[in-house]
Amino acid sequence: xxxxxxxxxxxxxxxxxxxxxxxxxxxxxxxxxxxxxxxxxxxxxxxxxxxxxxxxxxxxxxxxxxxxxxxxxxxxxxxxxxxxxxxxxxxxxxxxxxxxxxxxxxxxxxxxxxxxxxxxxxxxxxxxxxxxxxxxxxxxxxxxxxxxxxxxxxxxxxxxxxxxxxxxxxxxxxxxxxxxxxxxxxxxxxxxxxxxxxxxxxxxxxxxxxxxxxxxxxxxxxxxxxxxxxxxxxxxxxxxxxxxxxxxxxxxxxxxxxxxxxxxxxxxxxxxxxxxxxxxxxxxxxxxxxxxxxxxxxxxxxxxxxxxxxxxxxxxxxxxxxxxxxxxxxxxx
Numbered sequence: 001x002x003x004x005x006x007x008x009x010x011x012x013x014x015x016x017x018x019x020x021x022x023x024x025x026x027x028x029x030x031x032x033x034x035x036x037x038x039x040x041x042x043x044x045x046x047x048x049x050x051x052x053x054x055x056x057x058x059x060x061x062x063x064x065x066x067x068x069x070x071x072x073x074x075x076x077x078x079x080x081x082x083x084x085x086x087x088x089x090x091x092x093x094x095x096x097x098x099x100x101x102x103x104x105x106x107x108x109x110x111x112x113x114x115x116x117x118x119x120x121x122x123x124x125x126x127x128x129x130x131x132x133x134x135x136x137x138x139x140x141x142x143x144x145x146x147x148x149x150x151x152x153x154x155x156x157x158x159x160x161x162x163x164x165x166x167x168x169x170x171x172x173x174x175x176x177x178x179x180x181x182x183x184x185x186x187x188x189x190x191x192x193x194x195x196x197x198x199x200x201x202x203x204x205x206x207x208x209x210x211x212x213x214x215x216x217x218x219x220x221x222x223x224x225x226x227x228x229x230x231x232x233x234x235x236x237x238x239x240x241x242x243x244x245x246x247x248x249x250x251x252x253x254x255x256x257x258x259x260x261x262x263x264x265x266x267x268x269x270x271x272x273x274x275x276x277x278x279x280x281x282x283x284x285x286x287x288x289x290x291x292x293x294x295x296x297x298x299x300x301x302x303x304x305x306x307x308x309x310x311x312x313x314x315x316x317x318x319x320x321x322x323x324x325x326x327x328x329x330x331x332x333x
Contacts, residue, residue: 006321007280010221013288017148018121020084025071025120026091029110030060033094034131035169045156046166046234047194047227049300057092064088064113068120085121087150088114096127096136108139115147124150124190129178130170141185151182152190152223158208162197165262167234183217190221190290195275197227198235198262202275209279218284225294226272227264229303236302238262269306273316277324292317 003012014022033048035041058067068088090111098104115123123143132151140149155175157163163171182189191212195205212219229235238258256264267275276292283289293313301308 005318006325007283008285008288010288010290013221014084014087015082018084020082021080022084022087022121023075023078024087024089024124025068025075026057026089027064027067027071027114028057028060028092029090029095029107031093031095031097031107034097034128035167036093040130040169041167043167043234045154045168046238047230048233049230049296050232057090060092064110065117068114068117072119086119087122087124088117088120089124089126090114091126094128094131095125096140097131104135111139111143115143120147122148122150124152126152126154128170129153129155129175132178132181134181137181137185137187140187144185144187148188150188150190150221152192153178154192155208155212156192156194157197157200157204158211159200159204162200162204165198179215179219188220190223190288191219192223192225193279194225194227195272195279196265196267198258198264201265202271202278205275206278206282209282213283213287219287221288221290222283223291224276224279224289225291226267226304226307228294228296228301228307230296230300231302232300239264239302267304269313269316272313273320276317277320 003009005012011021014020033044036044058070062070068086072086096107098107111123111125114120125140140151143149153175154168156166156168158172160172179189179191193205193208193212195202197205209222212222229239235258238260240257240259256266258264272293280289280292293310294307295310296307298308307313
């Protein structure tokens with residue numbers, strides 16, 4: 001199948017499934033994370049913000065239906081003529097993490113409330129592979145019988161040394177086990193990958209994507225983004241203050257070293273565009289590209305500054321795929 005953008009986008013998949021455009025509503029289940037509360041670590045992943053990478057999610061203190069209504073108002077001005085509904089996206093922290101039966105039942109109630117909402121056509125749950133016990137997967141499988149369910153796993157990298165440095169908190173084999181059990185349950189999976197992690201050049205990022213591309217069964221989707229240094233994170237604490245004055249520059253072929261001596265790869269928008277095109281082309285055509293760039297709150301972003309202009313980044317990537325498709329029409333099939 002030929003896709004207009006040169007790859008199977010989230011919009012393409014939603015149009016195939018629901019006949020029109022579906023908008024994500026960022027919600028919060030009110031959970032925390034096992035490498036924040038001491039279960040497997042403290043402080044969280046070094047790049048994760050105080051909002052648990054869900055800085056746009058609705059407040060967890062609100063009932064889920066109220067969160068949905070608030071989030072609907074946020075996107076009301078974007079609705080297109082072919083609007084088909086909303087995806088309830090539990091984004092912040094680890095949305096399947098619980099400590100006891102009471103917390104498990106509370107999570108189940110929140111997910112059920114979202115799925116029962118008449119405007120919600122699908123559910124997406126962002127989590128960690130070490131927070132997916134069999135009883136949670138069984139419950140998500142049951143929900144999937146009512147409305148489609150996606151489970152998003154924050155892998156970021158296949159490399160164990162990088163995973164240890166970023167304080168991911170689990171080994172690759174845990175990801176592989178959770179992925180296998182999710183697929184056996186018939187649940188769609190979306191894998192998160194970050195380019196530009198400390199100590200990782202483009203080749204190492206490509207190795208992660210090649211690893212995902214070679215999985216059997218394959219992931220249903222992938223989210224790609226550039227590493228962003230956000231205020232209040234452990235990564236920001238390691239970022240040298242003297243480098244902040246250069247953060248607005250279009251850097252190329254320069255080196256940054258964090259305070260602990262670890263190299264932080266430098267990408268400008270052209271470098272990142274070239275990398276994204278290569279990464280997407282490594283993936284099987286059926287894998288949906290759910291994200292090509294991050295969208296951090298500008299008030300929190302320290303580096304790289306160009307990532308704050310999401311429209312510019314996406315336009316750069318789109319132009320690169322158009323050029324590719326003009327020279328190789330088969331590239332978008």
